[in-house]
Amino acid sequence: MAALLTVENLSVTLPGPEGPLTIVDGVTYSVEPGTVFGVAGESGSGKTISALALLGLLPLGATVEGKALYDGRNLLALSKRELRDVRGREIAMVFQDPLTALHPMMSIGRQLSEHMRRHLGLSRQAARRRAGDLLGDVRIPDPAGALNAFPHQFSGGMRQRIAIAMALACEPKLLIADEPTTALDVTVQAGILRLLDDLRERMGLSVILITHDLGVMSSIAKTITVFYAGRVVEYGASSGVLRRPRHPYTRALLAALPHPETTGTAPLVSIPGSPPAAGRFPSGCSFHPRCAYAIESCTTDEPPLVERDGRRFACPVDPFRDAA
Amino acid sequence: MSVLELNDVEVVYERRGREPVPAVAGATLTVEPGQIVGLVGESGCGKSTLARAAVGLMPARSGAIVFEGHRVTPLSRRARPRELVRLQMVFQNPFSSLNPRRTIGSQIADGLVAAGGGRRGNSEPIAELLERVGLPETAADRYPHQFSGGQRQRVAIARALAANPSVIVLDEPLSSLDASAQAQIANLLTELARTLDLGLLLISHDLAIVRHTADAVSVMYLGEIVESGPTSDVWETPLHPYTEALIAAVPHADGEGTLPLALPGEVPDPAQPPPGCRFHPRCPYSFDRCETEHPSLVAIAGERRAACWLHEAGGPVVTPSAQAAAI
Numbered sequence: 202m203a204a205l206l207t208v209e210n211l212s213v214t215l216p217g218p219e220g221p222l223t224i225v226d227g228v229t230y231s232v233e234p235g236t237v238f239g240v241a242g243e244s245g246s247g248k249t250i251s252a253l254a255l256l257g258l259l260p261l262g263a264t265v266e267g268k269a270l271y272d273g274r275n276l277l278a279l280s281k282r283e284l285r286d287v288r289g290r291e292i293a294m295v296f297q298d299p300l301t302a303l304h305p306m307m308s309i310g311r312q313l314s315e316h317m318r319r320h321l322g323l324s325r326q327a328a329r330r331r332a333g334d335l336l337g338d339v340r341i342p343d344p345a346g347a348l349n350a351f352p353h354q355f356s357g358g359m360r361q362r363i364a365i366a367m368a369l370a371c372e373p374k375l376l377i378a379d380e381p382t383t384a385l386d387v388t389v390q391a392g393i394l395r396l397l398d399d400l401r402e403r404m405g406l407s408v409i410l411i412t413h414d415l416g417v418m419s420s421i422a423k424t425i426t427v428f429y430a431g432r433v434v435e436y437g438a439s440s441g442v443l444r445r446p447r448h449p450y451t452r453a454l455l456a457a458l459p460h461p462e463t464t465g466t467a468p469l470v471s472i473p474g475s476p477p478a479a480g481r482f483p484s485g486c487s488f489h490p491r492c493a494y495a496i497e498s499c500t501t502d503e504p505p506l507v508e509r510d511g512r513r514f515a516c517p518v519d520p521f522r523d524a525a
Numbered sequence: 526m527s528v529l530e531l532n533d534v535e536v537v538y539e540r541r542g543r544e545p546v547p548a549v550a551g552a553t554l555t556v557e558p559g560q561i562v563g564l565v566g567e568s569g570c571g572k573s574t575l576a577r578a579a580v581g582l583m584p585a586r587s588g589a590i591v592f593e594g595h596r597v598t599p600l601s602r603r604a605r606p607r608e609l610v611r612l613q614m615v616f617q618n619p620f621s622s623l624n625p626r627r628t629i630g631s632q633i634a635d636g637l638v639a640a641g642g643g644r645r646g647n648s649e650p651i652a653e654l655l656e657r658v659g660l661p662e663t664a665a666d667r668y669p670h671q672f673s674g675g676q677r678q679r680v681a682i683a684r685a686l687a688a689n690p691s692v693i694v695l696d697e698p699l700s701s702l703d704a705s706a707q708a709q710i711a712n713l714l715t716e717l718a719r720t721l722d723l724g725l726l727l728i729s730h731d732l733a734i735v736r737h738t739a740d741a742v743s744v745m746y747l748g749e750i751v752e753s754g755p756t757s758d759v760w761e762t763p764l765h766p767y768t769e770a771l772i773a774a775v776p777h778a779d780g781e782g783t784l785p786l787a788l789p790g791e792v793p794d795p796a797q798p799p800p801g802c803r804f805h806p807r808c809p810y811s812f813d814r815c816e817t818e819h820p821s822l823v824a825i826a827g828e829r830r831a832a833c834w835l836h837e838a839g840g841p842v843v844t845p846s847a848q849a850a851a852i
Binding site: 357386420 | 567568673675676706711716732733734737770771774775777780782786792
């Protein structure tokens with residue numbers, strides 16, 4: 202199937218107090234239509250910045266290199282005006298905290314219909330009708346009443362549903378969801394994940410799901426990439442990556458999770474040290490100072506992302522090639 | 526004997542001109558020396574309020590909170606009573622619970638002074654505490670901003686340990702941390718409880734981490750404890766429908782692609798709780814009695830307690846789905 206979005210060699214540099222900092226360093230991936238594509242990694246790994254770069258939402262002074270082909274166009278080369286038509290219309294975004302994404306003093310109906318009128322050229326009444334339908338789509342009880350309500354009148358989970366409805370208003374083909382369930386309770390999280398999966402199935406929506414939670418990833422992502430220090434360290438079908446991780450970092454990340462099935466007596470296997478600060482990545486393989494399998498060349502040579510056994514990973518040592 | 530005992534505690538927030546909110550409506554739990562007790566529930570269920578009441582940061586409307594045989598009373602303008610120094614608390618966010626303008630060492634020394642143990646300027650006990658939480662001795666002369674979130678949480682734990690506590694109440698100590706730091710701190714807490722015979726009350730919305738670290742667990746819903754018992758038993762055979770729903774909602778990183786189960790409905794307004802069982806509007810097994818009569822927390826078998834009309838005191842230990850099918 203032709204990819205909906207192909208990102209090639211994306212790099213992002215942000216200005217820092219002591220010169221430019223490389224936040225994203227040569228990231229390559231592609232998103233198939235109608236699937237959930239997962240981006241996993243700890244804070245500071247560049248997962249959010251790499252997504253913001255696609256929509257031209259980076260802070261001032263940032264430099265972007267590489268290509269992001271969407272529908273035959275390179276998103277990174279579009280003018281501000283062209284990008285404005287893509288943003289919200291073709292590609293929409295949902296953020297971690299729905300309260301900051303919604304305007305506190307504007308009614309839900311007005312927030313939902315404003316950009317529909319701009320992008321779709323709908324009349325006031327038509328936009329309002331569609332806003333009500335959208336709230337129904339994301340399972341808000343009493344959609345008509347909700348149009349006149351304000352964000353503070355809803356719970357966190359309902360606010361995130363409203364933010365998703367707003368993102369879906371112009372029928373985008375791609376939704377970028379950055380930690381959409383991190384601020385929510387597990388019971389509410391389960392509802393949002395089911396909603397995203399349902400929208401994918403009913404409307405053929407593609408989703409780039411950014412999360413540090415590998416459990417969330419496992420439940421809806423078809424393909425996942427694991428970011429570490431601005432680079433992709435592992436990339437493949439989520440069933441394979443999560444069951445048989447090939448990169449030592451992916452493996453360590455999974456081992457650090459409390460497993461619900463195991464009896465809770467053994468200590469968790471934590472990764473020694475902490476992830477490097479954004480822009481201050483170690484030489485060679487960035488993971489080498491924390492890696493139990495590092496050899497001398499890891500400290501100097503940047504490992505390339507190679508494809509082996511239907512998986513891409515960046516580890517020449519490959520200590521888990523025989524692991525079942 | 527339990528080192529910390531909460532008996533039928535009620536905490537009410539007064540609101541000017543509006544009806545008061547009973548955030549905790551009669552909660553009972555105990556912490557034994559060396560035991561890790563988990564307290565789980567959705568946001569707004571009152572678990573943080575209960576934690577604050579347990580250390581005396583919130584006044585309890587009724588019920589008793591007893592620490593080492595002394596009544597825990599709310600903080601007054603004067604110093605905290607000496608008997609309560611060994612009851613300590615660690616907060617969720619180590620970025621706001623540490624003073625950014627003081628060195629780590631001097632903040633840890635506060636705890637030593639409070640316990641009457643140390644004098645300022647004596648660096649030996651500080652170095653020992655830092656070592657205990659896995660930080661280098663040199664950390665004492667540095668400032669909070671020089672540390673990562675996980676390291677700061679270690680500092681906050683060291684500061685609590687400085688007062689030579691017998692119980693530490695931890696309010697979401699892991700939720701602001703990355704996965705690798707979470708595992709490190711969870712391991713540290715378990716080790717401290719075991720080696721120092723320290724009782725820990727661990728408040729968390731993350732069921733997996735509580736499942737892994739806590740010996741016993743209490744599940745809270747809308748201000749009430751609806752189930753309690755040994756963690757592995759509760760996890761294997763939940764008795765209350767709410768516990769069952771919480772466990773089913775946890776996603777598993779197993780690569781199976783299974784969607785977790787969602788619990789329908791919303792947490793009701795604690796100021797106007799539903800009549801009868803507070804969970805009945807969202808409960809898949811609710812029947813007539815649940816709508817009118819309030820179930821209390823009763824012993825089902827051994828250490829297992831549940832507040833659900835599906836179960837009788839001394840009844841069989843089976844899941845709500847199995848019990849509902851049998852009735």
